[in-house]
Amino acid sequence: MTMSSSKELMAWQPPAGWRGLSGDQRSAYLQQHGIRFPLRPSDWEAMEYEQRMAYLNWVSQVMHDTPEARAAKEIEYRKDLLAWRVLMGWWVLCLLAGLGIVWGTDALPGGAGLRIGMTVFALAVYTVTFFVPMGATKPSPPRT
Structure with missing residues (x-):
């Protein structure tokens, strides 16, 4: 699953039970399903500052808010x-x-x-x- 723009990436919804998964389990799930969250999406340069911060906050919540x-x-x-x-x-x-x-x-x-x-x-x-x-x-x- 290749997503490149921030809108596509942020439209992805984590599966049920995501909040309880450890960092390793999350990485394994994403790797298994071919999902990758780049630090800078393809539309990074076109994004406003608030949009960039919203994207980085979203990635932080999805990837780093582990138990x-x-x-x-x-x-x-x-x-x-x-x-x-x-x-x-x-x-x-x-x-x-x-x-x-x-x-x-x-x-x-x-x-x-x-x-x-x-x-x-x-x-x-x-x-x-x-x-x-x-x-x-x-x-x-x-x-x-």
């Missing part, structure tokens, strides 16, 4: 999430240590007003400096 790749993405996500949680825990521990110094020792000669002020200041600074950016950079799970 192994999804499992690797999930493992990477879990590693990133663990690192994010450890770092968040470190910031919380540092905040608690700082508040423990303010409230648990006589480091501040003033009364409760100064301690409350320091606590509010520390919470505000930590929120703006660490918790808001860390919340924005929390890893998101991979698309399935």
Whole structure:
């Protein structure tokens, strides 16, 4: 089966159960049926940028979205999430240590007003400096 243009290639529909096939099984199926997906189809030069990206995305989904790749993405996500949680825990521990110094020792000669002020200041600074950016950079799970 010889397909050369991007429209012909993208019109091809994978068989049922394709999503569960490994990369080797996919390659064997395509080779058995004589199907080849070139990196650049015959109409590559005539294609707009969006069309090229759509084609490359489609080839990526058809050929590289294997169970192994999804499992690797999930493992990477879990590693990133663990690192994010450890770092968040470190910031919380540092905040608690700082508040423990303010409230648990006589480091501040003033009364409760100064301690409350320091606590509010520390919470505000930590929120703006660490918790808001860390919340924005929390890893998101991979698309399935």
